[in-house]
Amino acid sequence: MNIYTLPKGTYSEKATKKFLEYIDGDYNIKYCNSIYDIFESVSNGGLGVVPIENSIEGSVSLTQDLLLQFKNIKILGELSLDIHHNLIGYDKDKIKIIISHPQALAQCRNYIKRHGWEVKAVESTAKAVKIVAESKDENLGAIGSKESAEYYNLKILDKNIEDYKNNKTRFILIGKNVKFKTLPKKYKVSIVFELKEDKPGALYHILKEFAERNINLTRIESRPSKKRLGTYIFYIDFEDSKEDLEEIIKSLKKHTTFINILGRYPVFD
Amino acid sequence: MNIYTLPKGTYSEKATKKFLEYIDGDYNIKYCNSIYDIFESVSNGGLGVVPIENSIEGSVSLTQDLLLQFKNIKILGELSLDIHHNLIGYDKDKIKIIISHPQALAQCRNYIKRHGWEVKAVESTAKAVKIVAESKDENLGAIGSKESAEYYNLKILDKNIEDYKNNKTRFILIGKNVKFKTLPKKYKVSIVFELKEDKPGALYHILKEFAERNINLTRIESRPSKKRLGTYIFYIDFEDSKEDLEEIIKSLKKHTTFINILGRYPVFD
Incomplete structure (x- = not known):
């Protein structure tokens, strides 16, 4: 099987090699010229590794757009790398x-x-x-x-000339499914949804569902919806808890026009 | 005076020409090769126009990083353009x-x-x-x-081969100050802050302050803080209301370690 990532010498390649230490099975690394090419390749099979946050190797918004577009591709795992300049x-x-x-x-x-x-x-x-x-x-x-x-x-x-020393980039493993050799304790869930109403307090009700269940959000981002004017879609990551995921999603559905689970996945250190 | 933007033929140039219809005074358009170059030029005087959302011309996260870094540069105005492929x-x-x-x-x-x-x-x-x-x-x-x-x-x-027809990109006018010929009715405020506590419900308390005042948020985004591990900074845009901005900021300060106003500015149609 193949695992697709950005060219040699990139942090994405480094993240791929790190993921391969945890993955069960034989994979050949294949190099692509863009995040878009990686998604296109993975949609035909295999795995991929792309940056998802604050990266010098690609746009976060592109990765998010593609996760929404390629319905058959899920987030299978996550890890962070220290970036040094x-x-x-x-x-x-x-x-x-x-x-x-x-x-x-x-x-x-x-x-x-x-x-x-x-x-x-x-x-x-x-x-x-x-x-x-x-x-x-x-x-x-x-x-x-x-x-x-x-x-x-x-x-x-x-060496290490970056202004702030805590400079990390998160990478995700994408594909249809994967088997890991060992699993970490920490799991995360990524969801995307559109709010029913564009009015003050709509997002507040969503966050209330999480706060009442004592679930920690690790990322939140709004993007204008391309389908309807004046509406927004939200990307939220949260720590996987003992709460039933289906029950949480059900509680959110009251406030949304659509909601997709982009992945429920282990976070490697 | 100069107004800096991306090269000829870009949507950023188009947005610049649109802004110039509203701006009082004579400005020469100067072309830069990157968003970074625009910020560097504007920090020495003049105005700039850069994409701030979901753009094919630059990274959103870069513009946000630079707004946080260049303390003497404020958002002075905003407009959106339809993007057609x-x-x-x-x-x-x-x-x-x-x-x-x-x-x-x-x-x-x-x-x-x-x-x-x-x-x-x-x-x-x-x-x-x-x-x-x-x-x-x-x-x-x-x-x-x-x-x-x-x-x-x-x-x-x-013509117009994009999958979703409602494909807009927002552009911001940046600089120290500007005089407009006419002003629209709609105003927005952009703020950035770091939450005091990384625990469930911390952001929920912030949104409560807005919901209680009936203020509409138009964008929210979290980014990992580069200064301290495990903490997040948030970018929030909200519609300028009749509420006193200083009073709102004061109410948020209870929950934050720092809070900056990136701009209070008119939104042109």
């Missing part, structure tokens, strides 16, 4: 311009500002490192991963 | 592969599936159209804007 180039004292992905530039903004460097945004951290390597220009520096510096034979001039 | 190429009957931005491919997925075409994701819709134009390959089609088809002298083979 490195200054890559030739000679720190000669650098004038820093090149990287916009999200990486944003995450190292104080560091860049302290040095007074100019910035230039490109599509990926890998492309930034490639540009610096091919230009052979000592005035350029890139922000990227350790692996990309090694690949292009460039020096790491500063 | 077009099939662009040579001959619809000869097409085998469709190229576009992943978000555009996702938004036209049913249309593509109906025709049985393969897909290929690239960084932008403009780049997709460029590839089709330069290849002169009749087997290729791109999904992109009317303007990009005109620019590359290609045919529009099908």
